[in-house]
Amino acid sequence: MDVAIVGGGIGGLTLALCLHEAGIACRVYEAVPELKALGVGINIRPHAMQVLGRFGIPQEMLKVGNEPHESVFYSSSGQLIYKHPLSRTAGYDVPHISIHRGDLHAILVAKVRERLGPQALCLGHRLTGFTQDDTGVDLHFADSASGAVLPPVHASVLVGSDGINSAVRKQLYPEEGLPRFGGINMWRGVTRRAPFLDGKSICRVGALQTGKIVIYPIRNFSDGTQLINWVVEIVMDVNTQNDWATPGHLADFIERFAHWHFDWLDIPQMFEQAEMILEYPMVDRDPLPRWSFGRVTLLGDAAHPMYPRGGNGAAQSILDANVLPGFLREHADPVAALQAYDAARVPFTTRVVNAARNEPPDTIINRVEEITGGKPFARIEDVIDPQELAAIAQRYAKLTGYDIETVNRIQAEQVRGASRPA
Numbered sequence: 001m002d003v004a005i006v007g008g009g010i011g012g013l014t015l016a017l018c019l020h021e022a023g024i025a026c027r028v029y030e031a032v033p034e035l036k037a038l039g040v041g042i043n044i045r046p047h048a049m050q051v052l053g054r055f056g057i058p059q060e061m062l063k064v065g066n067e068p069h070e071s072v073f074y075s076s077s078g079q080l081i082y083k084h085p086l087s088r089t090a091g092y093d094v095p096h097i098s099i100h101r102g103d104l105h106a107i108l109v110a111k112v113r114e115r116l117g118p119q120a121l122c123l124g125h126r127l128t129g130f131t132q133d134d135t136g137v138d139l140h141f142a143d144s145a146s147g148a149v150l151p152p153v154h155a156s157v158l159v160g161s162d163g164i165n166s167a168v169r170k171q172l173y174p175e176e177g178l179p180r181f182g183g184i185n186m187w188r189g190v191t192r193r194a195p196f197l198d199g200k201s202i203c204r205v206g207a208l209q210t211g212k213i214v215i216y217p218i219r220n221f222s223d224g225t226q227l228i229n230w231v232v233e234i235v236m237d238v239n240t241q242n243d244w245a246t247p248g249h250l251a252d253f254i255e256r257f258a259h260w261h262f263d264w265l266d267i268p269q270m271f272e273q274a275e276m277i278l279e280y281p282m283v284d285r286d287p288l289p290r291w292s293f294g295r296v297t298l299l300g301d302a303a304h305p306m307y308p309r310g311g312n313g314a315a316q317s318i319l320d321a322n323v324l325p326g327f328l329r330e331h332a333d334p335v336a337a338l339q340a341y342d343a344a345r346v347p348f349t350t351r352v353v354n355a356a357r358n359e360p361p362d363t364i365i366n367r368v369e370e371i372t373g374g375k376p377f378a379r380i381e382d383v384i385d386p387q388e389l390a391a392i393a394q395r396y397a398k399l400t401g402y403d404i405e406t407v408n409r410i411q412a413e414q415v416r417g418a419s420r421p422a
């Protein structure tokens with residue numbers, strides 16, 4: 001049995017580590033010819049961190065990233081609405097880490113090369129198509145730089161972890177078309193500056209109705225400054241194809257936040273001091289009824305791209321990677337293994353995609369904005385019962401699998417060796 005993994009992003013690289021751990025041969029085929037630190041900030045919550053923990057990755061991430069200790073929600077006038085503890089401060093046995101996607105990617109690449117050997121990651125291989133029969137799958141590649149056709153690769157199983165614009169998914173679902181636009185445009189940026197609040201907070205401010213900003217530190221520097229990641233969301237129509245590298249422009253969004261000078265953070269100033277700004281539409285895809293066709297399946301964003309507003313995109317790709325090797329070991333027939341993988345993951349991730357659309361943690365700020373009409377309040381208790389706000393956060397955590405009881409139970413089993421692939 002050998003597995004060809006198409007796409008060396010967060011999910012594909014984690015799958016390589018999990019397959020290797022389970023004693024299954026694999027190789028990762030990645031389109032980009034050269035690895036660069038792409039993207040901006042990403043959050044890995046404890047349910048995914050405990051998978052990475054088996055490979056010593058949290059220790060590496062903590063050297064460069066930031067472990068937040070609270071999630072804080074502010075109104076568009078900068079008033080505190082609600083906060084709750086995060087990570088080990090909340091009692092989790094494993095940390096939540098906010099990190100630059102490029103830093104996490106580099107750690108995963110190094111770990112794959114260290115454990116599987118340098119030949120395990122083949123760069124410059126852009127998948128152009130595949131064929132399969134009862135004996136395996138033939139993968140066809142083009143050289144990303146020259147476009148030249150590369151020799152085909154034969155494998156027992158193909159896993160498409162090639163992201164939201166997946167070529168594998170396109171071949172399985174040729175009529176599907178482009179990702180679905182959610183009516184919100186985003187600008188993502190990073191600013192190096194002094195810490196805000198106490199340097200360990202993930203902060204949501206504003207609301208869907210006013211424009212929303214998510215702000216959190218992703219790198220700590222020895223001079224005491226931090227790299228602060230921020231994401232602006234504004235309801236508007238855009239007609240751009242989603243591309244993680246599209247540059248963004250301050251002038252397109254700063255006006256909306258021109259008066260957001262709060263005593264805990266001067267938001268326009270943070271925008272003006274940005275080192276880099278990217279623009280990206282909020283897109284996802286409708287959940288699929290199945291990912292697996294014979295010996296071919298999907299994983300991560302290729303399978304279940306979701307709105308990036310609940311810290312679950314990368315996490316769910318890591319959780320897919322965690323379970324797939326167990327099914328491949330359990331079933332001698334790869335087709336049966338992939339069907340079992342579908343049964344385990346398709347219904348669960350469908351709920352996560354729908355939760356990101358309809359009831360993400362942002363519901364807390366949106367609900368308060370709806371009630372107050374954006375007017376300042378004297379006491380939040382006069383606006384809404386804080387228990388109602390806590391219930392929104394807890395429901396989302398439970399639904400997507402990072403509630404403390406679930407994570408700590410799995411962690412205890414993992415420590416005992418019970419949840420490792422057989």
Ligand SMILES: Cc1cc2nc3c(=O)[nH]c(=O)nc-3n(C[C@H](O)[C@H](O)[C@H](O)COP(=O)(O)OP(=O)(O)OC[C@H]3O[C@@H](n4cnc5c(N)ncnc54)[C@H](O)[C@@H]3O)c2cc1C
Nearest residue numbers: 007009010011031039040126127162163244300301313314
């Ligand atoms: C360049 C980039 C920047 C990103 N920046 C952010 C960010 O700042 N914040 C955030 O929250 N999320 C970001 N994401 C998305 C985030 O990584 C994913 O939502 C999540 O981690 C799930 O990971 P994944 O492995 O399923 O997909 P991805 O991490 O998107 O990885 C998919 C991989 O497949 C490769 N690929 C695509 N097509 C082919 C093909 N035909 N043949 C071979 N390989 C192919 C891509 O080059 C990529 O390496 C970014 C993704 C990319 C690709």
